[in-house]
Each structure stands twice: as C-alpha cells, then as structure tokens.
Amino acid sequence: MKNHAFPFSALVGQEEMREALILNAVDPRVGGVLIRGGKGTAKTTAARALADLLPEKGDGKRMVELPLGSSEDRVAGMLDAEHAIKTGEIRFEPGILAKADGNVLYVDEINLLEDRIVDLLLEASASGVNRVERDGISHAHPSRFTLIGTMNPDEGELRPQFLERFGMCVNVVQETDEGKRMEIVTRRMDFERDPVTFRSGFDSEQAALRKRIADARKLLSGTSPNPGVVRSAARIVSHLGVESCRADVAIVRAAHARAAFCGMGIPAREDVLRATRLVMPHRIETEPFDEDRGPMEGFEEWFGTV
Amino acid sequence: MVRDGLRKYTFPFTGIKNNETPKKAVRCALASPNVKSMLICGPGGTGKTVLAESTGSLAPERKTHVIPLGATEEMVFGGIDLEKALGRGERVLSSSILGRADGGIVIAENLNLMPEHLAYKLLNATETGSITVEREGISATYHSDFLLVATMRPDEGALSEHLLDRFDMCVFTSPPKDLDTRAEVVQSSLEFHDDPEGFVSRHRKEEAAESKAIAEARGRSRYTSIPEGYCAAISEVCSGLNVAGHRGDIAVMNCARAFAALDSRDVANLEDLKDAASVCLEHRRNDDGAQPAKEMPEEENEGPGEESGEPEGKSPGESGEESGEQQDGPSENRDRECNASGDRQETPDGDPPPPALDPEEEIFGIGEAYEVIDYLSRDDRGPAGNLGGKRAKDRSDGRSGRTIGYRIPKGRINDIALCASIVAAAPHQASREKGGLAIVIEKGDLRERVRERRRGTTILFVVDGSGSMGAQKRMVAVKGAILSMLKDAYQKRDEIGMVVFRIDRAEEILEPTKSILRAYKALEDVPTGGRTPLIHGLLKGHEILGGKASKDTMPAMVILTDGRCNVSFTPGKPPLEEMLSTARALSGTGIKFIVIDTEAGRLRFGLALDLCRSLGGTYLKLDDLNAEHIEKSVRIAIKE
Numbered sequence: 001m002k003n004h005a006f007p008f009s010a011l012v013g014q015e016e017m018r019e020a021l022i023l024n025a026v027d028p029r030v031g032g033v034l035i036r037g038g039k040g041t042a043k044t045t046a047a048r049a050l051a052d053l054l055p056e057k058g059d060g061k062r063m064v065e066l067p068l069g070s071s072e073d074r075v076a077g078m079l080d081a082e083h084a085i086k087t088g089e090i091r092f093e094p095g096i097l098a099k100a101d102g103n104v105l106y107v108d109e110i111n112l113l114e115d116r117i118v119d120l121l122l123e124a125s126a127s128g129v130n131r132v133e134r135d136g137i138s139h140a141h142p143s144r145f146t147l148i149g150t151m152n153p154d155e156g157e158l159r160p161q162f163l164e165r166f167g168m169c170v171n172v173v174q175e176t177d178e179g180k181r182m183e184i185v186t187r188r189m190d191f192e193r194d195p196v197t198f199r200s201g202f203d204s205e206q207a208a209l210r211k212r213i214a215d216a217r218k219l220l221s222g223t224s225p226n227p228g229v230v231r232s233a234a235r236i237v238s239h240l241g242v243e244s245c246r247a248d249v250a251i252v253r254a255a256h257a258r259a260a261f262c263g264m265g266i267p268a269r270e271d272v273l274r275a276t277r278l279v280m281p282h283r284i285e286t287e288p289f290d291e292d293r294g295p296m297e298g299f300e301e302w303f304g305t306v
Numbered sequence: 307m308v309r310d311g312l313r314k315y316t317f318p319f320t321g322i323k324n325n326e327t328p329k330k331a332v333r334c335a336l337a338s339p340n341v342k343s344m345l346i347c348g349p350g351g352t353g354k355t356v357l358a359e360s361t362g363s364l365a366p367e368r369k370t371h372v373i374p375l376g377a378t379e380e381m382v383f384g385g386i387d388l389e390k391a392l393g394r395g396e397r398v399l400s401s402s403i404l405g406r407a408d409g410g411i412v413i414a415e416n417l418n419l420m421p422e423h424l425a426y427k428l429l430n431a432t433e434t435g436s437i438t439v440e441r442e443g444i445s446a447t448y449h450s451d452f453l454l455v456a457t458m459r460p461d462e463g464a465l466s467e468h469l470l471d472r473f474d475m476c477v478f479t480s481p482p483k484d485l486d487t488r489a490e491v492v493q494s495s496l497e498f499h500d501d502p503e504g505f506v507s508r509h510r511k512e513e514a515a516e517s518k519a520i521a522e523a524r525g526r527s528r529y530t531s532i533p534e535g536y537c538a539a540i541s542e543v544c545s546g547l548n549v550a551g552h553r554g555d556i557a558v559m560n561c562a563r564a565f566a567a568l569d570s571r572d573v574a575n576l577e578d579l580k581d582a583a584s585v586c587l588e589h590r591r592n593d594d595g596a597q598p599a600k601e602m603p604e605e606e607n608e609g610p611g612e613e614s615g616e617p618e619g620k621s622p623g624e625s626g627e628e629s630g631e632q633q634d635g636p637s638e639n640r641d642r643e644c645n646a647s648g649d650r651q652e653t654p655d656g657d658p659p660p661p662a663l664d665p666e667e668e669i670f671g672i673g674e675a676y677e678v679i680d681y682l683s684r685d686d687r688g689p690a691g692n693l694g695g696k697r698a699k700d701r702s703d704g705r706s707g708r709t710i711g712y713r714i715p716k717g718r719i720n721d722i723a724l725c726a727s728i729v730a731a732a733p734h735q736a737s738r739e740k741g742g743l744a745i746v747i748e749k750g751d752l753r754e755r756v757r758e759r760r761r762g763t764t765i766l767f768v769v770d771g772s773g774s775m776g777a778q779k780r781m782v783a784v785k786g787a788i789l790s791m792l793k794d795a796y797q798k799r800d801e802i803g804m805v806v807f808r809i810d811r812a813e814e815i816l817e818p819t820k821s822i823l824r825a826y827k828a829l830e831d832v833p834t835g836g837r838t839p840l841i842h843g844l845l846k847g848h849e850i851l852g853g854k855a856s857k858d859t860m861p862a863m864v865i866l867t868d869g870r871c872n873v874s875f876t877p878g879k880p881p882l883e884e885m886l887s888t889a890r891a892l893s894g895t896g897i898k899f900i901v902i903d904t905e906a907g908r909l910r911f912g913l914a915l916d917l918c919r920s921l922g923g924t925y926l927k928l929d930d931l932n933a934e935h936i937e938k939s940v941r942i943a944i945k946e
Contacts, residue, residue, distance in 0.1 A: 076376060079725050081724045085728070085743055088393060090389055119375045119376065119416070120376060132374070134381055136729070157820075159462065160461050161459055161462050225493070230489050230492050235485060243480075245495065248489075249496060252496060253496075
C-alpha cells in the first residue's frame with residue numbers, strides 16, 4: 001500500500017497520545033482510543049500515522065476512515081439497487097462497517113457524527129456484528145474494529161454511551177516546550193516540501209517500531225490475563241468510583257499490552273499505572289471544566305500506598 | 307444463543323457472577339409461558355447485554371432474533387416480498403423478524419433509542435401475539451408469540467410511562483458489589499473473550515442443568531396456582547404503590563406462578579409473590595411515597611410488603627448475599643453528582659476581581675449544578691411530564707435524519723427512496739416493456755423518504771444584570787441552569803448562550819454553544835450592577851437569534867427581568883413605551899419568547915407581564931429563583 005502519511009516515528013511530544021495509539025496497535029482488545037484536543041495538536045496526523053504501524057494484512061487494508069457526512073446506507077451497507085434493477089435479485093452491498101472488520105476504524109471530528117451513525121457504531125462495537133434490517137435486506141456480517149476517534153471538545157461532547165465504548169481517552173494540549181515546538185514545525189515543513197524524502201528518512205525508525213509491535217503481539221498471544229492485574233484493576237476502578245466493568249477490562253488489556261511492548265510477560269506496577277491514566281479519564285464523572293482538579297488528581301499518591 | 311452464524315458462542319447464564327435479582331428474573335421470564343416482555347435497565351458496563359443474550363443460552367430450543375436499532379418497520383413486522391413481486395408480480399407478505407420469531411426470543415437493545423412508534427408496535431405485538439400488516443398493498447394478519455427482552459441505559463433517554471407499563475417485568479443491573487465479585491466478573495469476561503469455546507464448555511454441564519430445570523418449570527407453571535387470599539393481597543400492594551391499570555397485577559401472578567414452578571411447587575407462596583412484585587412493579591410505581599423512585603435499584607430486593615406498611619418484614623428467604631446487593635446500588639454515585647460542584651459557590655481563591663466599573667459591581671460564582679432529571683423520578687411524572695429524556699423530534703424535510711417511512715412525493719423529489727420505489731414498481735413488472743432490464747420504474751412508482759430528525763433548540767438567556775434587587779442570585783441561578791442544561795446528555799443538540807444587559811448596553815457573555823467547557827469559561831465572571839437597558843437586551847438577543855430559525859433549530863429567548871426598563875435605546879424616547887413597541891416588533895420573528903418574571907417584594911408593577919404580552923411569549927413567575935426551577939420551566943415552556 002502506498003502511504004503518504006506523516007510517519008508515526010517523526011511525531012514529537014504528545015507522549016500519552018502516542019502511547020495510547022501504540023498500545024492499540026499491539027492489542028486491538030484494548031478497545032480503541034478517543035483523542036480530544038484543540039486545533040494544532042497533531043491528533044489527526046497521529047491517528048492517521050498509526051495505519052503504517054499496523055500489521056500487514058492480505059487485503060492491504062489496515063485503517064478505514066469514516067467520513068463525517070456518510071449516510072446510514074454507506075456505513076451499514078444497503079440494497080444493491082443497480083443489481084436489483086438489472087437482475088431482479090435482492091443483494092446486499094457492504095458498507096464501511098464491513099470494510100472496517102478486522103481493521104482500525106478512524107473517525108475524525110467524531111463528536112459531530114449524526115446520531116443514527118453513532119447508533120450503528122455503538123451496536124457494531126458492542127456485538128461485533130453489523131445487522132442490517134432495512135430496504136428488504138436482512139443481513140448480518142462480522143464487524144469487529146478498533147475505533148479511533150479525534151475531536152475538539154469545543155464543538156460539543158460525545159453521548160455517554162458512545163464515550164464509554166472507547167477503551168482509552170487522551171486529552172492533548174499544545175506543546176509548550178519551545179524546542180519541541182520548533183522541531184514540530186520544522187518536521188512538518190520538511191514533510192510538506194518533500195514527503196517521499198522525509199518519509200525515507202524515518203524508514204529505519206518506522207521499521208524498528210513495527211518490529212517492536214509485532215514482537216509484542218507475539219509475546220501477548222502466549223499470555224493470558226494475570227489474576228493479580230485483574231484484582232489491581234478492580235481496586236483501582238472501585239477507588240475511582242466507576243461502575244462499568246469495561247474499565248477493568250481495558251486496564252488489564254492495556255497493562256498487558258504495555259508490558260509486552262516492553263518485552264515483559266507480566267505487567268509491572270508502572271504498566272498498570274500508565275494503563276489507568278489512559279483508560280480512566282473519560283469514565284470518571286467530574287466537572288469537565290475543572291482544570292485545577294483533574295479527574296485523576298491524587299490517584300498516584302493513592303496508588304503508591306496500595 | 308444468538309444464531310446469526312457469526313458468533314458461535316454466547317456468554318453462558320451460569321457464568322454470570324453477579325446481578326442476582328436480574329438473573330432470577332431471567333429464569334422466571336423463561337419459565338413462564340405467560341411472561342411476554344422483560345426490560346433490563348442499568349448503567350453501561352453492568353451486564354445488560356450479557357443477561358439479555360444469556361436467555362438464548364438457557365433456552366436453546368427457542369430461537370433468538372435480534373432487532374437492530376436501524377431496523378425499519380417492514381423488516382420488523384412485514385411488508386411486501388420484493389423478490390416475489392419482481393419475479394411473479396405477486397403481492398405476498400415478506401418474511402420479517404417477528405414473523406420468524408414465533409415461539410422464540412426477540413432481543414431489542416437500546417429500546418429507548420428506537421423510534422417510538424416502532425417500540426409501541428413491538429410491545430403491542432407481545433401482548434396480543436398477533437401482528438397486522440397494512441402496507442404496500444399487503445393486508446395480512448399473522449400470529450407470533452415471543453418473549454421480548456429489551457435493554458436500555460437510562461442516561462440515554464427515557465421511555466414513556468405507557469411504554470414502560472407494557473413490560474411484564476423490569477429489572478435493574480448494577481455493578482458488582484464487592485472487590486472479589488468485581489475481579490471475578492472481569493476475569494470471566496476476559497476468559498470468555500479470549501477463549502469462548504473453552505469458557506462455554508467449562509459451563510456446559512451447569513448450563514444444561516439450568517436450562518433443563520427451566521424447561522421443566524415452564525411445563526409445570528401452567529398448572530401452578532395462587533392461593534385465593536393472595537390475589538387480594540396483590541391488588542392491595544398494587545394500589546398501595548398506585549400502579550395504574552391491571553397489567554401489574556397480572557404480571558405479578560404470572561411471575562409468582564413461575565417462581566413456584568422453578569422451586570418445584572404447584573402452589574405459590576408469599577416468597578414467590580414478593581419476588582414477583584420486585585420484578586413486576588418497580589417500573590409501574592406511581593406512589594408519592596417518601597421513597598423517591600430513583601432509589602429503586604437499591605430496593606429491588608425488598609418485597610412490596612415493606613412499602614405498603616404490611617407487617618411481614620424481611621422474608622427469611624432473602625439470603626445475606628442478596629440483601630447485601632441492596633447497598634450496592636448507584637446511590638453513592640448520585641451523591642457525588644449532586645455534590646460535585648457544591649464547592650463552587652465562590653470564585654476560586656486567588657483570582658483577583660476584575661477592575662470594578664461601579665462600586666456596586668459584583669461577580670458571582672456559578673450556581674450549584676444538580677442532578678439531571680431521573681428517568682423514573684417523580685418530577686418526570688408531574689405536569690412537567692417526561693421532560694427528562696425526551697428529545698424534540700420532528701418530521702424533517704431535509705435529507706438528514708433517520709428514515710422512518712416512505713411517501714408518494716408531492717412535486718419535486720429530492721430524497722428518493724430507491725428500494726421503496728422498486729417495491730412500488732414491482733407488482734407492475736409483468737405488464738411493462740423491459741428493454742433488457744429486470745425492473746422498470748416509472749415516475750408514478752417513485753417514493754421519497756420520510757425522515758425523523760432530532761431537532762435542536764438555540765436557547766439564549768437574556769438576563770437583567772442591573773443593580774436591582776436579586777441580581778446576584780439571578781446570575782448564579784442562570785449560570786447554574788445553563789451549565790446543567792449543557793451537561794444533560796441528551797440535550798446535546800441544544801445550543802445555549804447568554805446576554806447580560808446592564809449600565810448602558812447589552813453584552814453577549816456566551817455565544818450560543820454546545821460546549822460546557824466554553825460555557826464554564828465564559829460564565830466564570832459575569833459582572834452585575836448599574837441601570838437596566840432592557841431594550842438593548844432585546845435587540846441584542848434578536849441580533850444573535852435572528853438568523854438561527856431553520857429546520858434544524860428553533861431559537862428561543864429566555865428573558866429574566868422584572869420588566870423595569872430605565873434606559874431608552876433611542877435617546878429621548880420614554881424607555882417603557884419604547885420597550886413595549888420593540889417587543890411588539892419582535893413578536894413575529896420566529897423566535898420563541900419566554901419571560902421569567904423576577905419581580906419581588908410587595909409593591910409590584912407587573913411590567914414583565916406586559917412585556918411578555920407584547921412579545922407574544924410564555925410568561926413564568928418563579929417563587930424561588932434557582933437553577934433547577936429555571937431549567938425545568940424553560941424546558942416546559944419550550945415544549946409548548
């Protein structure tokens with residue numbers, strides 16, 4: 001597949017966002033990531049850059065993008081009208097949810113999606129199946145995907161049910177470090193001037209990162225969730241006052257993915273801690289505008305005492 | 307098992323480690339041939355889907371069917387068979403989900419997000435067991451007897467009381483009650499996910515025993531009886547809880563019989579009745595007792611005896627485990643929500659007040675945010691009726707929105723429904739010149755989509771910020787109302803803004819927005835004090851809302867004032883007179899006006915009422931001006 005996207009390894013700063021994306025590449029069971037942030041935080045660039053790190057597949061597809069204006073028909077699939085008119089037969093024409101099966105499904109400005117499209121994504125991500133019951137079509141096909149969304153919270157929030165479907169959530173802010181900002185701008189300009197040369201400059205780094213992810217996947221496939229980690233997750237989630245058991249599941253998966261990315265079979269404390277920071281922010285009910293008292297305030301101190 | 311050929315395994319019922327009461331209800335629903343519908347409510351990630359799907363695993367002889375959210379009416383209930391119509395020009399009833407579901411189980415997740423008319427039809431079908439199709443030239447009635455298992459998340463919108471009452475049973479899922487259970491639930495979820503086959507086979511024996519017991523009970527429950535005296539007791543409990551109609555009584559009896567049968571008895575006892583009442587009556591309660599309904603999940607195990615003052619007390623059969631569950635309801639969570647911003651009454655320490663323009667000028671914090679109306683709460687059932695979760699829905703003329711049906715177009719077609727057009731053309735194919743095509747569609751066959759769209763409202767608060775009495779309280783209350791309205795999950799389509807008029811001008815403090823973040827920042831310091839340029843406020847409001855009226859949005863202006871206006875817009879004009887003439891000029895502009903009269907004290911002039919009459923708006927007088935009252939009143943007024 002020809003790729004002209006900005007290389008992932010050329011991203012500067014935004015550690016949490018990069019970590020969240022990598023962990024999803026290591027283990028799709030982490031459950032996707034929602035990246036929230038204002039303009040100019042490289043969230044879209046980073047999300048699209050992930051495609052290049054995902055393992056090769058036979059059909060060449062790794063990341064499928066759902067454009068904002070997509071109709072219900074295009075997303076869920078529909079009656080193949082041309083075929084019906086020509087032959088008189090009823091046939092299902094697959095949509096984006098069919099293409100997304102086994103891949104990453106990326107939605108930019110996900111908070112602006114229409115309700116009915118959100119409903120489709122909700123159902124598919126809850127059951128792993130896309131069921132179409134309309135226009136004379138009764139059809140179901142597998143649709144398991146890793147959902148990655150980017151959004152600017154200034155434009156509105158996601159419905160709680162949808163929000164909760166994301167394994168992780170990262171809030172990105174603009175880089176404040178002068179040096180890093182300079183580096184970001186320089187790289188961006190270099191890339192735009194000559195993407196091919198720029199990309200080739202990062203070939204070896206990209207290959208190394210891909211290999212590390214592939215190794216982590218291999219390591220992970222031989223391990224099963226550690227009961228100690230499950231227990232820590234339960235304690236953490238209860239401590240943070242979250243009801244949903246999906247939070248525990250995501251922490252366990254993310255901690256294992258991070259350990260595997262570091263070449264370890266069993267997650268260490270640090271893995272669980274980092275996993276929690278990625279998994280919990282959007283699940284904790286606090287005032288979203290409270291900047292002084294973030295949702296995870298005091299958590300690390302508490303975690304240190306356990 | 308959900309047999310779509312895609313997923314071979316569903317999570318086994320006997321692998322569920324928590325939600326004891328809902329599990330009991332599932333067994334009961336499957337054991338009774340008379341229970342036709344069950345609703346499973348609960349917050350996300352507490353096991354609704356797993357419970358709903360486990361019904362199929364427990365009753366493998368009954369096929370499971372799923373109604374997805376986007377399903378259209380003819381696919382659920384039946385319409386014209388397209389292929390037959392095309393092939394032979396015949397009008398034949400098509401296969402449909404309910405047509406295939408006779409004797410089976412139908413799962414409808416997120417029922418509260420389904421178009422309401424569909425949900426009604428579905429619940430009606432459960433009651434009558436018969437479905438009538440009258441569409442596309444098809445006129446047919448068929449029989450289908452199935453068990454409906456529906457789920458919903460209350461925070462995504464309410465079901466109407468009538469719809470709720472149709473459900474025989476309603477249960478509430480809750481998160482695991484202690485750490486051990488929590489870890490166990492998560493562990494088994496992970497295990498099932500990683501190795502469904504292994505997990506299912508580990509539970510196979512237990513699952514088979516359970517489903518055998520249920521099948522036996524189902525046979526037996528037909529012959530189970532209820533002692534005569536108990537029937538009166540049921541009626542008494544129902545009327546004590548102010549349950550309307552008779553569906554509740556019948557459901558309790560049916561469930562009690564099933565509970566007895568599950569316990570291999572032929573006669574129901576008091577225990578069965580209590581169990582039955584706890585799963586059949588909570589969603590039908592209409593009592594104004596001291597116990598607010600929002601605490602229901604916690605009392606789900608309590609027999610109705612306690613509530614109606616009967617002296618039995620706790621039943622001996624209630625195991626310690628289950629009474630423990632009573633404490634694990636989400637009450638803590640609610641306290642947290644209520645108190646979340648209790649400390650926000652004052653401006654943050656260290657923030658110096660902005661330079662004062664007026665010695666009286668003050669800045670006020672944001673009023674206490676409070677809980678959003680609960681889907682079953684009393685307030686919801688009062689005159690305010692179902693405001694909590696209802697989205698404003700309109701038939702839309704544009705191309706956006708969910709398709710809910712088709713129609714013969716009038717004039718130009720811009721949203722053609724191809725399938726419906728093919729359906730309309732199908733029966734005529736035998737008599738048409740084909741020209742190599744299988745179907746020829748003529749102009750008269752064309753159909754267009756009828757869409758339903760959730761329409762948003764742009765609400766602009768225009769607030770008197772002058773130094774008159776109560777300005778402080780007013781600001782705090784309005785800010786609180788705005789933040790709370792923005793916080794409410796299902797009002798996300800609404801934009802809210804704020805204009806404050808004081809001294810000699812009106813200022814747009816908050817540009818209409820959906821973002822709570824933006825609102826919070828903008829509302830942090832709203833100054834008050836000075837004179838009352840009400841006309842400036844009206845004109846500024848009109849300037850902001852004027853362009854907003856469209857198919858997608860309805861503009862509404864909420865004016866908080868005592869109607870006293872002491873600054874004229876055109877120098878030299880008497881302010882009061884100018885205010886009323888301005889108001890009259892604005893009355894036909896497509897903006898909905900709501901005037902909240904803030905006049906207090908003994909001497910009243912009733913000027914706000916005059917203003918409201920001139921605007922042709924809705925007039926409200928609030929005895930106690932707080933955020934909650936403002937929000938509720940505005941919601942009611944907007945609905946009108």
